[in-house]
Amino acid sequence: MRASIFAAGLWLSMQAVPAVAQTADPIEPFNRAIYSFNDGLDRVALKPLAQGYAAAVPLPARVGIGNFINNFRDIPNVINNLLQGKLGEAASDVGRIALNSTFGILGVIDVASEFGLERHNEDFGQTLGRWGVSSGPYVVLPLLGPSTLRDTAALPVDYYTGGRNLVIESVAVRNSLAGLEVVNDRANLLDAEKALDEAALDKYVFIRNFYLQRRQNLVYDGNPPRPKGDDDVWDETDAAPDAGVTKKE
Amino acid sequence: MNRRFFNRFFTSALIVAGVGVAQLALAATAPDELIRSVATDVQTIVRQDKAIQSGDMRKTLELIDAKVLPNFDFARMTSLAVGRDWRSATPAQKAELTAEFRTLLVRSYANAIVRFKDYQLTVKPLKLKPEDTEVTVRTEVRKAGSPPDSVDYTLYKKGEEWKVYDVAVAGVSLITNYRDAFGEEIKAGGIDGLIKSLRSKNAQNAAGGEGAAKK
Numbered sequence: 101m102r103a104s105i106f107a108a109g110l111w112l113s114m115q116a117v118p119a120v121a122q123t124a125d126p127i128e129p130f131n132r133a134i135y136s137f138n139d140g141l142d143r144v145a146l147k148p149l150a151q152g153y154a155a156a157v158p159l160p161a162r163v164g165i166g167n168f169i170n171n172f173r174d175i176p177n178v179i180n181n182l183l184q185g186k187l188g189e190a191a192s193d194v195g196r197i198a199l200n201s202t203f204g205i206l207g208v209i210d211v212a213s214e215f216g217l218e219r220h221n222e223d224f225g226q227t228l229g230r231w232g233v234s235s236g237p238y239v240v241l242p243l244l245g246p247s248t249l250r251d252t253a254a255l256p257v258d259y260y261t262g263g264r265n266l267v268i269e270s271v272a273v274r275n276s277l278a279g280l281e282v283v284n285d286r287a288n289l290l291d292a293e294k295a296l297d298e299a300a301l302d303k304y305v306f307i308r309n310f311y312l313q314r315r316q317n318l319v320y321d322g323n324p325p326r327p328k329g330d331d332d333v334w335d336e337t338d339a340a341p342d343a344g345v346t347k348k349e
Numbered sequence: 350m351n352r353r354f355f356n357r358f359f360t361s362a363l364i365v366a367g368v369g370v371a372q373l374a375l376a377a378t379a380p381d382e383l384i385r386s387v388a389t390d391v392q393t394i395v396r397q398d399k400a401i402q403s404g405d406m407r408k409t410l411e412l413i414d415a416k417v418l419p420n421f422d423f424a425r426m427t428s429l430a431v432g433r434d435w436r437s438a439t440p441a442q443k444a445e446l447t448a449e450f451r452t453l454l455v456r457s458y459a460n461a462i463v464r465f466k467d468y469q470l471t472v473k474p475l476k477l478k479p480e481d482t483e484v485t486v487r488t489e490v491r492k493a494g495s496p497p498d499s500v501d502y503t504l505y506k507k508g509e510e511w512k513v514y515d516v517a518v519a520g521v522s523l524i525t526n527y528r529d530a531f532g533e534e535i536k537a538g539g540i541d542g543l544i545k546s547l548r549s550k551n552a553q554n555a556a557g558g559e560g561a562a563k564k
Contacts, residue, residue, distance in 0.1 A: 298554045299456075301527075302530050305533065309526045309529050322499060333428050333435040
């Protein structure tokens with residue numbers, strides 16, 4: 101934890117240095133090694149567990165469990181929306197927690213969404229991004245998976261502001277909930293996995309790009325600035341019907 | 350009683366869908382209307398077709414061929430995913446890249462299409478000026494119990510028709526997501542190297558699909 105606070109300080113101080121052209125993944129060989137480790141562990145442990153869980157727990161129950169977990173996740177959403185100055189969103193999140201914890205029976209039913217209070221997705225990494233800290237290089241963390249230097253540095257804050265750790269005193273209950281959260285999240289990804297297997301030329305690269313783009317999109321709440329140097333290589337010759345590439349099917 | 354109601358309902362649904370397609374052929378449909386009608390058509394068919402629901406790949410691909418593909422411009426999509434090196438590719442290479450990339454994407458889409466039947470789709474209102482030649486149609490898909498995901502389609506006006514050339518799911522653009530991987534393949538083996546890896550990936554997917562179907 102101290103190391104990541106140090107990393108955060110280091111990264112923040114590096115922000116002052118003019119940006120040097122660099123790839124988003126300067127430690128790729130190292131990252132790939134961790135990725136293989138995580139992938140192997142997933143295959144022998146987490147994925148079978150998630151499959152068993154998905155087979156044993158019927159979908160409505162899983163939805164309830166997901167809602168219950170998300171109710172805790174709404175707490176850091178409030179904190180981070182406040183930190184980003186998004187007062188309306190923060191107020192809406194407070195309303196969500198109040199509604200779901202009461203009428204939603206401790207969060208099991210997401211009644212707030214039915215009332216039009218949409219769930220947000222915030223964390224301290226996004227808050228730092230909103231404050232102007234760039235993501236830094238891509239980092240694959242052991243067990244935790246895809247991250248960036250910025251998002252890694254934000255983890256201690258996410259840990260202490262994570263809803264469970266603020267609300268629940270018993271360490272045993274907290275840890276069981278954390279375990280449930282991991283398995284439930286993994287079960288939700290089982291469907292997407294086949295698509296990933298078939299769509300990706302290189303799974304590592306695919307996941308990296310997905311993560312980096314997704315985070316950028318989250319920092320800007322769905323409206324990221326258009327990347328520069330995104331030159332359109334499409335021209336009139338390509339658009340011409342006799343270019344041979346626009347075969348009509 | 351119920352059955353008769355459903356029969357009548359589906360017949361009228363089909364007629365409405367048919368009219369929709371006919372209109373589509375007649376005039377340039379507004380981009381948001383286009384997305385809405387294609388998505389609704391596909392969803393209606395998937396919800397009715399037991400063969401598609403049980404994973405009949407041939408029927409699924411037929412559906413995609415008929416309904417979805419005519420509204421996409423894969424050549425433009427491929428050019429953007431390939432990036433700068435597109436300019437140095439020969440017309441034959443461009444055609445092959447496009448064909449292989451299309452096969453790859455259609456295949457991934459075909460696998461996801463069955464799940465599409467449980468989703469609710471909302472197309473967000475679009476402000477389109479008459480002089481616009483490029484537009485992003487934002488939609489939201491929602492499944493009971495999950496937060497909505499955004500699916501955004503970027504289209505451009507090609508002649509009188511609007512064609513989709515990028516799709517972004519949860520803010521992640523298809524084109525951008527492939528650009529790095531394509532770049533690395535081209536760096537290692539040139540344009541032909543990329544064509545080769547796409548081709549072998551497609552062969553692998555096709556073999557895997559048949560293997561799974563046999564089980």
